[in-house]
Amino acid sequence: MRLNDLLKQKKAAIVKQWFDMVVNTYPLDTSQFLKGQKDPFANPVGNTISQGIEPLFDELINKMDQNTITSFLEPILKIRAVQVMFSPSQAVAFIFSLKEVIRKNLKKETSDNEILNELLLFESKIDEMGLMAFDVFMKCREKIYAIKATDERNRTFKAFERAGLVAESQDAW
Template sequence: MTKAWEQALRDNRQSVLDGWSAGASSLLSGGTSSPVSEALTVELGRLLDAMVAGDPVDEPLSRLTRIMAVQDLPPSKSLSLLFGIVPLCGGLSADARDHFRARVEELALQAFDSFMKHRETIYQLKVDEGRRRMHMALRRAEA
């Protein structure tokens, strides 16, 4: 009997996470031994657990894409890390594999929204920083 993808991930959590994390870290110029890579691993673990438990993934996905949104990578490559989990989840029936792939694709779309939100934050931060620098001038102008 083949398992549901959630069960397969639960049974092989550590090996899946290790593989996923190694693949994701290889996208970064610092490889697997940097604090960025370590943070990425923590967030991938949280994401994995949320997926398996059927919990909301917004928070781990947001934290993950926040790291990726300022890396020296094009968005397509940054978000490709999500698909790295697909070949790591073995022993699935064709049907279960399709379900799993669909779930990952759904995640990727969600991640795209989140990634863009962080990019928008960067632009907002630039504006806000300029305003804070001119705080007193703006206050006088608005008085």
């Protein structure tokens, strides 16, 4: 696996450029802030992205464990699921932008056919991760819809129900 060795070698540069590409999906004023502010409490979005993408990259190089990938995708996509400036495709597109970063970093090396073939295989792993990201994104959206639909009714209805001020319980809520 020569490609994996190359990717490991260039990991720091690739992850940094990937991070930049992810935050550049935000408007300019926002992306500058996301890159510049290092305090995790002042900048939870930038911090979550930078904490998440390195282990995601590691999984691509290593064993592609679905649970591990989901656990690192979730914090990032939880955020993008509430940032409605992104359409669903825009929310998950950052996974695919890794392809562009890798191609840029391996420009010379991909003239070697063997590496190129390995890269094609590697890119299908990125596609797979992209699909997992879509699942995670949908789960987040579904959770938002559930909260939207039930929260207010739960709060008041439950209190009224306990007080016997409304007739029947609707457990499905």
